[in-house]
Amino acid sequence: MIPPPLVTFFVFVFGAILGSFLNVCILRIPLGQSILHPPSRCAACGVPIPGFFNLPIVGYFLLQGRSRCCGAHLDPRYPMVEAGTAFALAALWTLYPPELFGIYALLVSGLIVASAIDLDYLVIPDFLTIGGVVAGISLSYLFPALQGKQDPVDAMIRSSLSAAIAGGALWLVARTASWFLQKEAMGIGDAKLLAALGAFLGWPSLPFLLAVSSLIGTAVGIGILNKRKQKLGIKVPYGPYLALAALLWLLGGMNLFSKYLSNNFIQNV
Ligand SMILES: [Zn+2]
Structure with a gap:
């Protein structure tokens, strides 16, 4: 041994x-x-x-x-x-057990590549975002434990719905923000990235991902604005914040969330 x-x-x-x-x-x-x-x-x-x-x-x-x-x-x-x-x-x-470790390792690798490309080019290739949605749904079917299910079809449905909710929600936020600010606030690439995260991590992760990524984004954004005021108005990549939030979800956020659920809801049922 x-x-x-x-x-x-x-x-x-x-x-x-x-x-x-x-x-x-x-x-x-x-x-x-x-x-x-x-x-x-x-x-x-x-x-x-x-x-x-x-x-x-x-x-x-x-x-x-x-x-x-x-x-x-x-x-x-x-x-x-x-x-x-x-x-x-x-x-x-x-x-995590080995099979979940393998899937999460793949996800984190994709997120690191997507973040760096987003920082360099302010776009994330569809190959990574749409590919991530397809990979998340397929892996949910092959390993239903990824969605906390036993039936492959149940897991695939949960993964697909989560991707649709995630992509749709961020698309709405982006449209609304753009309308208020009268300029492009957030790229459609970010919505596709969140859809991929939904496909892997399931809908319960979405409030955490949105809240934590906006917090990190705001903190970093304030830092950047203070440092170089002349760059105000430049498009800021949001992908790295979503990626960091997803990593925090995997490293502890998910656990906290399920503890919260079991303390506040399951016991009362
Ligand atoms: Zn050289």
Whole structure:
């Protein structure tokens, strides 16, 4: 038997390697390039990166934040994505049984890629959002436990309804906000992303996701406005806040919610 902390460490290392692959996805998906070929190259000069310096997280520090080939400044986002993926997967592994861990790991990976692309380009590819809706509904059918059900069809229906409610609700909020502000307040991409989250996490997560993402968005938004007032009015990516809220839901929000439900409702029935 392998001691559980060691297994968690292996999951952490796997997460760091996965994060390294996610960095490749973040760079290449928006450019329409293959994510499998060619292997990692320097983003500045195109020289292939030797395997040793490709080590996730530590590679960046071994190189002291500069590429070995041409000395170009390396984006600190690379080690951040690698460390973030590693910590998120290790935490999910300790919280969920293996099949749910696998599904949530896939979801978190998609969210990390979607967030980074949203930050870079202010759009999230349909491949990730619509693809996420399809993946969430299909996985609910294959693993009904994802929706807390035993029957695959029940789980699929709950997942589909949740996606529709999520996408519809955010679309309404976005239309209303745009009407009040007389400008585009929120992209339709955010509604599609929330629909994907609904398909994976089910409708009970939606109030939490909307409340927490707006709180984070407001806090960050105030910080940004104070720092650079000249950029007022620029479209702010909302995807990363939704993604962060979803991660918080998986790491504890869901638990708090079901405890709240069982304390306040189930006992009275
Ligand atoms: Zn280079």
